[in-house]
Amino acid sequence: MQSKVGLAGGQMTTLFKACGAIGVVTKRSFRDVDEIRPMKFQYIMSGVTPGHGEMAGFSAVNVPVSVAGMDVAAG
Numbered sequence: 001m002q003s004k005v006g007l008a009g010g011q012m013t014t015l016f017k018a019c020g021a022i023g024v025v026t027k028r029s030f031r032d033v034d035e036i037r038p039m040k041f042q043y044i045m046s047g048v049t050p051g052h053g054e055m056a057g058f059s060a061v062n063v064p065v066s067v068a069g070m071d072v073a074a075g
């Protein structure tokens with residue numbers, strides 16, 4: 001099921017890049033795809049949504065995860 005919450009958009013992507021990130025792996029949806037695409041930032045996400053919504057927050061950063069049966073680790 002796709003989330004209705006737009007976890008991040010253009011401003012958060014700019015912040016991620018400023019912190020040295022090259023991509024994000026999340027089970028949430030993102031917004032502002034037309035703004036993000038020229039930034040050459042990589043996303044593995046559940047989908048695209050048109051706007052904001054109530055968020056639960058981040059649960060962890062730089063930890064191994066499994067996305068659609070594929071194991072992903074930082075680095």
